[in-house]
Each structure stands twice: as C-alpha cells, then as structure tokens.
Ligand SMILES: O=C(O)CCC(=O)C(=O)O
C-alpha cells in the first residue's frame with residue numbers, strides 16, 4: 263500500500279457476494295407469511311435477551327451451554343428455497359441450519375461474527391431494506407463497509423467477510439424479516 267489514500271478503500275470485504283432479486287415478490291410475500299406465523303421467540307444469549315425474534319431449525323447454538331444443540335427439523339416449505347441457495351453456493355454446498363428472524367421497527371443486531379461451528383452464511387432479506395454493516399480493525403482504526411441489502415436479495419458471507427470482519431444491522435426503519443442459511447465448518451477432530 264502506498265500513501266494515505268490507499269489505506270481504507272471502500273472495498274467490499276473478500277468473500278462477500280450479493281444477489282439482487284434472488285426471489286420473486288410473490289414468493290417474498292408468501293415467505294413473510296410463513297415466517298411471521300412461526301412461534302418466534304426473543305433471541306436468547308445466556309441471561310440476555312435480544313429484541314429480535316427468531317426460530318432456529320436443524321441446529322441452534324445454546325449460549326448457556328456454549329454449544330450446538332439439535333433444533334426442530336427444517337420445515338418442508340423451506341425445501342425449494344434451500345435448493346436454490348445450495349445451487350447459488352455451488353457444488354458441495356449443504357445447508358445444515360436455518361434461522362428465521364423478525365426485526366420490528368427500531369430493532370437491529372449488534373456487532374458480532376457468527377459462531378465458528380458454521381462455515382458459510384447466506385442471508386435472504388424480506389420486507390424492507392437494511393444497512394448490513396461490516397467492520398474490521400486495522401491497526402488502531404476500523405475499516406468499514408456497508409452493504410445495502412434490498413428486500414428479496416441474498417448475500418453470502420465466506421472467507422474474510424465471514425471470519426475476519428464483524429457485521430451488524432442498525433435499527434431498521436420498517437419491519438424486516440430474514441432467513442439465514444448456514445453450512446457446517448469441517449470438524450477438526
Ligand atoms: O438478519 C440478517 O440478515 C443477519 C442476522 C445475523 O447476522 C445473525 O443472525 O447472525
């Protein structure tokens with residue numbers, strides 16, 4: 263890198279992909295209906311509760327036990343969508359976990375990286391746009407990037423965007439739903 267200007271280019275984090283209009287408006291409407299009909303629960307991490315409401319399928323991370331636990335099986339209405347996400351991810355993409363989330367107006371998600379048990383993360387946005395923010399520490403500064411995720415779009419986090427960068431969503435201005443699809447990391451033992 264040469265000179266100050268090259269320090270923090272507004273470059274997209276490595277391994278981050280985005281597909282606009284991944285699904286049709288008709289399917290979006292149907293999925294919002296399905297997700298909002300789920301018995302969504304406030305997100306639990308240890309003794310704390312997040313304001314977003316979620317339902318996990320396949321597996322869920324237990325913040326008290328600090329490990330993955332089996333969850334309800336993935337509902338059949340998600341099958342065609344999972345197939346489409348797996349096709350987008352390419353050969354050997356196998357979705358093992360699905361998280362359905364509802365953000366009411368004023369609700370977001372704080373800075374975090376997803377649990378290392380998972381590998382790639384795919385996120386379908388429904389209902390309203392959001393600013394999907396990324397940051398990583400470079401020396402004493404934060405390098406930042408914002409992905410504007412439109413409703414019906416899919417993002418994929420892999421590589422650096424997944425392992426090095428943190429992500430967060432500021433309080434949404436209109437109700438937003440998301441369906442997050444995760445593959446498993448390879449077992450080390
Ligand atoms: O709602 C989203 O698109 C992302 C949610 C998220 O980052 C998470 O549940 O780990």
Ligand SMILES: [Fe+2]
Pocket residue numbers: 374375376429
């Ligand atoms: Fe996340």
